[in-house]
Amino acid sequence: MTFTTQLFQSENLVLEAYDPEKDAAIEAAFTYDPNYAAVIDWDGVPHPLTVFEVKKKREEELKKGVEKDNFFLFALRRKADSQFLGILTLPHVFWFNRHAFFKVVIGEAEMRQAYFDEALQMALRYGLEELGLYSMHTTSGEYEPDVKQALEAAGFKAAVRQRENVYRSEKLWDRIFMEILQDEWKIHNAGVQS
Amino acid sequence: MNNPIFTGQLVRLIIMNLDEDLKLIEEWNVDSEYQRLLDAGAANRYNFKLTKEFFEKEIVGMHAFMIQKLDDDRKIGMIELEGFNWQVGSAWVGIGIGVRELWGKGYGTDAMRIILRYGFTMLNLNRIQLDVFSINQRAMASYEKAGFKHEGHLNGNLLKAGVRYDEVFMGVLRREWEQLQTAN
Numbered sequence: 516m517t518f519t520t521q522l523f524q525s526e527n528l529v530l531e532a533y534d535p536e537k538d539a540a541i542e543a544a545f546t547y548d549p550n551y552a553a554v555i556d557w558d559g560v561p562h563p564l565t566v567f568e569v570k571k572k573r574e575e576e577l578k579k580g581v582e583k584d585n586f587f588l589f590a591l592r593r594k595a596d597s598q599f600l601g602i603l604t605l606p607h608v609f610w611f612n613r614h615a616f617f618k619v620v621i622g623e624a625e626m627r628q629a630y631f632d633e634a635l636q637m638a639l640r641y642g643l644e645e646l647g648l649y650s651m652h653t654t655s656g657e658y659e660p661d662v663k664q665a666l667e668a669a670g671f672k673a674a675v676r677q678r679e680n681v682y683r684s685e686k687l688w689d690r691i692f693m694e695i696l697q698d699e700w701k702i703h704n705a706g707v708q709s
Numbered sequence: 710m711n712n713p714i715f716t717g718q719l720v721r722l723i724i725m726n727l728d729e730d731l732k733l734i735e736e737w738n739v740d741s742e743y744q745r746l747l748d749a750g751a752a753n754r755y756n757f758k759l760t761k762e763f764f765e766k767e768i769v770g771m772h773a774f775m776i777q778k779l780d781d782d783r784k785i786g787m788i789e790l791e792g793f794n795w796q797v798g799s800a801w802v803g804i805g806i807g808v809r810e811l812w813g814k815g816y817g818t819d820a821m822r823i824i825l826r827y828g829f830t831m832l833n834l835n836r837i838q839l840d841v842f843s844i845n846q847r848a849m850a851s852y853e854k855a856g857f858k859h860e861g862h863l864n865g866n867l868l869k870a871g872v873r874y875d876e877v878f879m880g881v882l883r884r885e886w887e888q889l890q891t892a893n
Contacts, residue, residue, distance in 0.1 A: 558770075560796040611751050612868045649873075652863055675861030675878045679836055682797045687835075692878070694863055 522641055525633050530589040530603060530641070533577065538590050539570035541599045545622030549683060550659055554604065554620045576606075585610060587641075591621065591634050600626050603638045605646075613649040615642055631665050639669065643697045652694040658683040666693045670703035714827055715774070717819040722774035722788065722827070730775050731760050733784055737807025746845050747805045749867055749876070772827075776806070776820045785811050788820050790828055790837070798835035798883075800828060813847055821855040829883045838880040842867045849877065856881045856889045 523530045543566040546552035552561035555572055564572075573588070580586040587605040592598060601621035608615040619634045621627040642651045652674065655663040658681055675692035682688070695703075715722045735757060737743055744752035773789035786806035793800045802824060806817050828834040839857065841848050844867075857879035865873030 558792065558794075560794070609749060609866075612749060612866055614863070614866050649868070650864060650866065673861070674863050677799075677836075677838060677860055677878065677880055678882060680794070680797055680799050680838070680880075687797060692861065692863065696864060 520640060520644060522637070522645055524594065525637055527594055528600070528630060528633055528637060529592050529594050529597075530637055531592055533573060533588050533590045533602065535570045535573045535577070538599050539573055540566045542573075542602070542622070543569045545601070545620075548622065550662075551601075551620050551622055554602070554618045557606070576604075584608075589641075591619070591630075591637075593626075593630070600630060601634070603634065603641070605642060608646060608648070613647065615646070615648055615651050617642060617651055617653055619653070627661065631662065632669065635665060635669050639695065639700055643695075643700050648697060650694060650696045652692050654690055655693050656681055656688045656691045658688040663691070663693070669695070670699055671695045672699075714831060715823060716779070717823045718779075719816050719819040720776050720778055720785070720823070722820060722823050723777050723784075725764075725768070725773055725775055725787070727761060727764055727768075730784065730787070731757060731764060733775075734787065734807065735760070737786075737805070740807075740809055743805065743807060743809065745869060746842065746848070747803075749842075772832075774824070776804075776816065778816070783808075785816060786820065788824050790824060790832070798833060800832070800834055800837055802828075802837050802839050804839075817848070818851045818854050821852065825855060825881065825886055829886050834883065836880055836882050838878065841877050841879065843875040843877055844869075849879070852879050856886050858885070 542555065543564055546555060546564045549561035552564060555564060555569055576586060576588055580588060585608040589603045591600045591603055593600060603619050605615045605617045617638055619631065619638050621631055621634065639651065642648045653666065655666055657663065671693040673691050674694035677690040679687040680690040711721065738754065741752045771789045771791045773787060775784045776786040776788055777784050785808045786804065788804040790800040790802055804817055804821060806812055825837060828837050839852065841852065858881060860878045860880045862875040862877045864875055866876035867874040
């Protein structure tokens with residue numbers, strides 16, 4: 516038996532180790548977008564962050580990833596020119612329940628439009644194939660319709676709707692937990708490929 | 710101490726005394742069912758010193774209270790608001806009644822009503838949310854009584870003894886809570 520699936524490469528993207536020395540500055544520039552900033556400062560009010568803050572946070576997370584085996588962070592880069600596009604993170608894998616929350620975020624709108632679907636498939640392949648998870652979920656909402664639609668197209672279903680739990684563009688929105696089970700993903704992929 | 714905000718029909722909420730209360734929590738944790746209903750993590754026995762260090766660090770971001778019976782001043786559980794999002798005015802609530810023989814007698818519902826009053830009238834929150842496992846029907850009924858509404862569930866997110874249970878999410882908005890006060 517061989518493992519034919521490539522986890523860290525797809526047609527246009529590669530998943531690489533996050534490098535705080537060069538990636539933090541790019542990410543800091545992305546944090547003008549609150550949907551990006553929210554994935555760095557999980558509990559706080561999403562706001563533009565300095566390079567110092569992003570670097571410190573990522574270094575702490577990478578250290579945590581080495582000390583524990585339930586945290587994962589990858590840099591998403593374009594294969595052609597190694598441009599840093601964003602990240603894939605699984606900040607807490609619940610091994611005993613075989614479940615994880617994850618986030619794929621891409622900083623620039625045109626890059627998101629071009630590569631989000633592909634990055635999402637890499638995230639699912641890593642979580643559901645390599646980590647062997649039963650299910651994964653992420654958050655989205657009507658405040659980012661492109662991301663929500665991409666998740667639905669990949670087979671995710673809206674599982675939880677936390678009313679009025681996100682503030683964007685001068686109004687409150689529902690935070691939607693989008694979920695996919697390993698079994699659903701296999702069936703969805705079989706349908707896509709046939 | 711009977712501050713009206715923190716006093717209900719059956720219990721009052723009082724600030725924690727870490728040295729005293731962590732010993733109580735340690736006693737409650739002997740009951741693994743209590744732990745399994747309380748948390749998605751694996752039930753465990755925790756070293757007192759490490760537990761104290763954890764609370765000393767984490768309590769800064771929590772509004773944590775012990776639940777004390779009004780009739781005999783016995784501390785029977787704890788409840789806390791945490792994970793505040795001040796941009797939208799939301800927080801998570803967690804509750805545990807550690808004394809097993811007092812489960813299902815209305816103490817948890819009363820404590821929850823108090824902390825909702827505290828969250829909405831003193832902290833100016835707009836929503837309070839929680840998660841609970843589908844196996845814990847008693848807790849869900851209690852949360853509904855306090856005003857929480859079901860907001861969905863993650864399928865089979867808790868695995869215990871080879872059986873998967875849903876992680877159910879519930880939330881209450883301030884206007885819903887206010888309507889409930891008017892109705893009552």
